[in-house]
Amino acid sequence: MTMLKTNTPLDALLGGGLEPGILSSVQGPAASGKTNFAICAAIAAVSQGGQAIFLDTENGLSPARVVQVGGRGLAKKILAKRLTSFDEQLRLPGKLRKMKASIIIVDSAVALYRLELREGKEKETNRKMANWLHKMALLAETKKIPVLLTNQVYKKDGEIKAAAGDLMQYWPKTIVQFEITSLNSRVATLLKHRSLQSGKRVRFRIVEKGLKKSLI
Ligand SMILES: Nc1ncnc2c1ncn2[C@@H]1O[C@H](COP(=O)(O)OP(=O)(O)OP(=O)(O)O)[C@@H](O)[C@H]1O
Ligand SMILES: [Mg+2]
Numbered sequence: 001m002t003m004l005k006t007n008t009p010l011d012a013l014l015g016g017g018l019e020p021g022i023l024s025s026v027q028g029p030a031a032s033g034k035t036n037f038a039i040c041a042a043i044a045a046v047s048q049g050g051q052a053i054f055l056d057t058e059n060g061l062s063p064a065r066v067v068q069v070g071g072r073g074l075a076k077k078i079l080a081k082r083l084t085s086f087d088e089q090l091r092l093p094g095k096l097r098k099m100k101a102s103i104i105i106v107d108s109a110v111a112l113y114r115l116e117l118r119e120g121k122e123k124e125t126n127r128k129m130a131n132w133l134h135k136m137a138l139l140a141e142t143k144k145i146p147v148l149l150t151n152q153v154y155k156k157d158g159e160i161k162a163a164a165g166d167l168m169q170y171w172p173k174t175i176v177q178f179e180i181t182s183l184n185s186r187v188a189t190l191l192k193h194r195s196l197q198s199g200k201r202v203r204f205r206i207v208e209k210g211l212k213k214s215l216i
Helices: 034-047 063-075 086-090 092-097 111-118 122-143 165-170
Strands: 023-028 052-056 079-082 103-107 147-156 159-162 174-182 185-192 201-207 210-213
Touching (some): 034 103, 086 122, 122 165
Parallel strands (some): 023 174
Antiparallel strands (some): 147 159, 201 210
16 A cells, blocks of 8 residues: 655654545644645645645635645646535535546535534534545545545634544544644644554644644
């Protein structure tokens, strides 16, 4: 099994890179670097001759930032699409099934779901989200590619809680959590993995070219 090397400090944390065949999730607060990591993964995939599909649900993907990280030539090889409704997100697995891809990214996987939850119909929305995660997991498995999801977190009574609760803790088989430790310092912790011990951490900074390991 070949991991998708992301050329970020997370590769060391993940035993080489993003694992094909499963959902991986990166969760963290605003500005912790989730989208930056997703951009690095997409650039890495196209730089290795693959196809990267980047689905952006919150207008967090800056074309200028993608060019900074990968250069104009690689940036334009990423297939980026903006999704604006939960229904559109739910139709994704069907559409993606026919598409060639070496990585699929959904950033964020929960923004449109959370909006839908606010409209009421909690049970129905949770059922749809569970079904979507199951289909995305099957897509990763049949295509033998990594599928990367991002998830928001919030603090409650001093504790960090993931936005989409249990669903986003169960379906992704790898979970990395980002925290902001100072203005330009971040820490990534491996929270869940099928074959590596969890709890390992790596410090990093967001720099012009992507993410860089830092010692403090
Ligand atoms: N060229 C750059 N050099 C250094 N830092 C940068 C650069 N471009 C963006 N950043 C930093 O990246 C951070 C934003 O990261 P990112 O968009 O990945 O966060 P996020 O976790 O996706 O947040 P959100 O939950 O709001 O989507 C900001 O702190 C910003 O200053
Ligand atoms: Mg983001």
